[in-house]
Amino acid sequence: MTPRTSDFQLLDHCLTDAEFSELPGFYRNKVRDAYQLPDRRRLLISTDRQSAFDQVLAAVPHKGQVLTQTARYWFDQTEDVCPNHVISYPDPNIVMVKDLDMLPIEIVVRSYLTGSTNTSLWSMYDQGNRVLYGHEFPEGLKKNQQLVEAIVTPTTKPAQGGHDAPITESEILETQLVTPAQWYELVERSLALFARGQELAAKKGLILVDTKYEFGLDENGAIVVADEIHTPDSSRFWIAETYQEKFESGEEPYSLDKEFLRLWIVGQCDPYKDPIPQIPAETLIEFSNKYIALFERLTGLEFEKPDPLVSMRARIREALAKELPEYF
Template sequence: MSSPLNLPGWRHVYSGKVRDLYVPADASTGTATGGTEGVTDRMLAADRMLVVASDRVSAFDHVLSPGIPGKGELLTTLSLWWFDQLAGGDGGRRIPNHLLASHTVGADDAPLSLVPAEVSGRAMLVKGLEMQPIECVVRGYLTGSGWAEYRASGTVCGIPLPEGLHDGDRLPEPLYTPAFKAPMGEHDENITFERSVELTNPQVAAALRDLSLEIYRRAAATAEAHGLILADTKFEFGLDADGVLTLADEVLTSDSSRYWDAAAWATGETPSQRMASFDKQIVRDWLAAHWDKQGSPPELPGEIVRRTADRYRELLARLTGDLP
C-alpha cells in the first residue's frame, strides 16, 4: 500500500483498503470517531475531516496492484452525486449525510479552499461521526456469495428464499443482510438482525435496516431510469453530535455496489458472464481464475485495469451524464 500524502494543514490518522482519513493538523485526541472503511475505534475529536479516495483497488480483502487510474476521482464524483440525490434531488425526503456544507473559508472575494490541491476532485470534507459497527448490505438480486449460499441451502445469509431461483434473478423483496465490520485484512462477518441489535440497540438496529432499505429502493429506481440495475449495495452510518443517524463514507459507487445493464439482464444473460457489469467484477473474476487465495495476489494485467476503468467511467456517465 502506498504511503499517505503529506497534505499541508492536515494530519493522516488512518488508511483503509482504498481510502485515507485526515484531520486538521491541530486536532486534539478525544472521544469522537471519524469514519471510513470500518473505522470504528474512538479516535479523534475534530470538527472536520478529509476523506481521500485513492486509486487503489481491493478484492477478496486484499489491496491489489496496480491501482485503477482516475478511480479515486470517479468514485468521489459518483458519491457526491448520490449524496445530492438522496438529499432530495430525487424527489424523496432528505437523508442526512456526513458532508460539510462548505469546502471554503475566508472572505467571499478571496476564499481559501479547505481541500488541498493535491487531492482536489477525490476528497470529501466531512464531519466526525460515531460510526456504527454494522455494514448495512441490501440485496435486490440473487448473485455473488448469496447465489453460492442459495445453491447450497436455499437461503441468503440464513434467510429462506423460494425454490427455483437462478443466478441474477430479482428477489421477491430486497433483503437486508447486515455484517459486522471486521478489521482490515479480515473478512466481514454476516450476522443476523438480532445480532445487530446486540451490537447497537433495538432502536438503532431498526433504523439502520429501515434507512438502508429506503435508500436502496430509491437508488434502484434512479438506476432503472438510466437503464441500469442496482443488484446490491452496502452502506455505512454514524451518529452525529446530535444523535442523528447519518449516511457516511462512499455511497452507491462501483466499489460498494453491483450495477448491471438492464437491457442485457432482460435478455436472460447471466451475471456470471459479467460483460454487462459496471463495477469491479472484472477484477474479481480475473483474480478468482488466476489466484488460489494463498499468499500475495498476482499483479493485475493492463487489460483488466483498462477495462475496469472504462466501466467505472461508463457508469458515471450513464448516471450523471457527465465525467469529472
C-alpha cells in the same frame, strides 16, 4: 475498445499515496488515506488503489476521482432520504466530512441472487445453504435471479486487516451491537436509499443490483450515512437491456462495477487460498473505463480527466493548503 498507448502511460501516474506530514491524525484504509482533525471533522482522500477480496492489488487510473464524484452525485440525490456526512469537496479526490461515531455493522441491501465473494448470496446458496442472513430461500434458484423483494443482509465491520462476516437481525439485537430503535431505523433508511438508487438508475438504463451502506451517529445522536454511497466499488450495476438475455443463457450480465475485476480474479485462482496474479494492464484500463462509463451514464456529465502533466499529489497538496491553511 482497444486501449491507447496514452492509456497505458496513465498507469504510471496513478495516485497511490496521499499521506501529507503536515496534517494530523493520519490513517490508511485500503482505498482512502484519511485524517482525523481535532474539530470533529475528517478528511478523506480517495486514491487510485484498487482492492478486491480484502487485498490491495493494483492502481487504476482515475479511480479515486470517479469514486469521489460518483458518491457526490448520490449524496446530493439522496439527502432528502437520509442525512449524510459531507461538509465540502476541496478537490475532485477529496471530501471533508463530519466525524461521526460509526456504528459497528454494515448494511448490505440486495435484490438479486448474485456475487462472487464468500459473503455474497450466490456463493452461500451455491454451497447448499438455504438460510442466509436469517432469510429463507427456496430450492431451484439460479445465479443472478431477481429476488421477490430487496432484503437487508448485514455484516460485522472488521478490524483493520480483518474480514466482514454475515450476521442476522436477531444476533444484532441479542448482542446489542446497536439498539433496537437504531436497528429498525437503519433498515428503514437503507431500504429507502436503495429504492431511490434503483429508481434513478432505472431511468439511465441501469439496474442497481445491491449495495453497501455505512452509518454513524452525529453529535446529536442522529443516524447519518457515511463513507460512500452507490459507487461501483460498493455496489453492483448491470446494464438493464442485457440482463434478461444473459440470465436466460446463464451468462453474466454486462456490468459497470467492481464485479468485473472480481470475476477476472476468480477465473485465475481461488482468491481465498491462492496468491492473486498480477492484473494485466489491459484489464486495469478496461476496468477504469467501466467506472468512468458508469459515472457518465448516471450523471449525464462528461468525466473531466485530470491533466496528466500535473502531479496529482501536488494538486491535492495545493487544495489542502487552501482548505486547511493553518497546517501548511
